Amino acid sequence: MQKTNVSQTRWLFSPQLAPEAELLLFCFHYAGGHAGIYRDWQKKLPVQIGVCPVQLPGRSNRFTEPFHTDLSVLIRELAEALLPYLNRPFALFGHSMGALLSFELARYLRKHYGIKPLHLFAAGHHAPHLPDPGEAIHHLPDPEFLQGLRTLNGTPQELFDQAENEEILQMLLPMLRADFTICETYQYEDEEPLECGLTAIGGRQDPDVTVEHMEAWKKHTRASFHMHMLQGDHFFIHSEQKELLSIVESTLQSYLVGNRGIG
Numbered sequence: 001m002q003k004t005n006v007s008q009t010r011w012l013f014s015p016q017l018a019p020e021a022e023l024l025l026f027c028f029h030y031a032g033g034h035a036g037i038y039r040d041w042q043k044k045l046p047v048q049i050g051v052c053p054v055q056l057p058g059r060s061n062r063f064t065e066p067f068h069t070d071l072s073v074l075i076r077e078l079a080e081a082l083l084p085y086l087n088r089p090f091a092l093f094g095h096s097m098g099a100l101l102s103f104e105l106a107r108y109l110r111k112h113y114g115i116k117p118l119h120l121f122a123a124g125h126h127a128p129h130l131p132d133p134g135e136a137i138h139h140l141p142d143p144e145f146l147q148g149l150r151t152l153n154g155t156p157q158e159l160f161d162q163a164e165n166e167e168i169l170q171m172l173l174p175m176l177r178a179d180f181t182i183c184e185t186y187q188y189e190d191e192e193p194l195e196c197g198l199t200a201i202g203g204r205q206d207p208d209v210t211v212e213h214m215e216a217w218k219k220h221t222r223a224s225f226h227m228h229m230l231q232g233d234h235f236f237i238h239s240e241q242k243e244l245l246s247i248v249e250s251t252l253q254s255y256l257v258g259n260r261g262i263g
Contacts, residue, residue, distance in 0.1 A: 010062060011081040013038070013053035021050025022256055023118065024090040025248070026082065028098030029053070030124070030237075031179035032172070034060040037237070044245050048256050052085070054078070058175050067178030071186060075101070075108050083113065091119040091252060095237045097183050099125035103220065106194055116196050118255045120221075121248060123201040124234055126209055127216035128188050133208050138180040142173060149176060197224040199251055201244065203236035204229050226251075 013035035017024070025045075027038040035053035042051040056074070057065035068074040078101070086109070094102030099122040109115040126133060137148035146169070198221035202214040211229060218225045228247055232239040 011054055011056075011078070012085075013055050014042070014051070017050045017052070017085075018042075018047055020047040022048045022089065023252060024050045024052050024085060024088060025252065026052045026054055026090060026092050026102075028092070028094035028101045029056070030096035030098055030235075031183060032176045033095075033098075036060060041245065044241075045249055046253075046256075049249070049252055054082075058178065067175055069178050069181040069185075071100075071104060071182050074182065075104050078105055079108050079112065086113075086115055089118050089255065091121070091255075092117050093121040093123070093248065094125070095123040096125050096234065097179055099123055100128060100183065100186060103128055106196065107191055110194070111191075116194070119197045119199065119251060120194065121199050121201065121251075122214075122217050123237060123244075124203065124206065124209055126213035127200075127219060128186070129190070129219065130213060130216055132184060132186075133210075133213070136180075136184040138177055138184045142170070145177060146173065193220050193222045195221075195223060197221065197251075198226075199247065200225075200227045201236075201247065202227075202229050203232045203234055203240075205231070205233045206236075207233070209234065 025041075027035070027041065029035060029037050035055040038051060038053035041053075045051060055062055056068065058067035068077075082105075092102040092106060094100065102120055103122060106117055106120055109117075135148075137145055140148060198217055200214040200217035202209050202211065211227075214227050214229065217227070230236045230240040230243055237244060
């Protein structure tokens with residue numbers, strides 16, 4: 001087992017993992033988000049599933065670090081940071097931008113390290129080979145970019161609600177612009193489907209990510225595929241957390257049972 005260091009653990013919201021954890025679940029946040037959105041998942045999932053929220057640079061405890069706008073660089077750094085933890089079974093969960101990161105991370109780990117997750121959960125994001133259904137805004141001047149953020153469904157309203165004045169919101173714009181740059185400049189490259197199971201999860205009231213967008217994720221696995229459409233808009237990850245975690249738990253429990261040689 002490789003020894004971890006500070007530069008590696010800063011990527012994880014909770015670098016100290018429970019010894020009972022048999023399987024690690026790395027969780028990736030949406031654009032404009034942070035690892036804290038998964039803060040209470042560990043309390044609501046069995047201790048055998050070790051929840052590992054991933055913290056990207058430029059936010060929360062990494063506020064002073066430069067943002068990433070190049071997905072390939074971000075994925076490489078992510079893989080290097082998480083590699084010491086991948087000596088036990090693991091799964092990936094990502095919502096919106098996080099789904100894209102999870103997908104590309106799974107492909108990178110397969111290509112460069114011969115490592116694969118047990119399962120990939122892709123939530124709130126169209127299948128990566130499909131064109132982005134929205135109009136790009138990352139390149140717009142600040143006033144137009146801000147207006148685009150307010151009208152798009154991909155940014156949580158509480159981000160605006162918590163900004164007590166325009167000055168605070170202006171401080172957040174570089175992070176948001178960087179995240180949107182990653183998503184809107186993404187270039188899909190065709191590769192073999194993943195060998196792990198894949199679960200696609202969408203919101204029935206999400207105006208931008210449709211059932212067809214979620215069904216298309218099936219193209220990216222040669223193993224089991226399941227799709228769930230939950231009540232709620234793009235941020236069903238919050239409003240429908242109980243049902244979402246039920247899906248995650250039941251899916252991962254099947255791997256835990258298999259690892260114990262039962263059934």
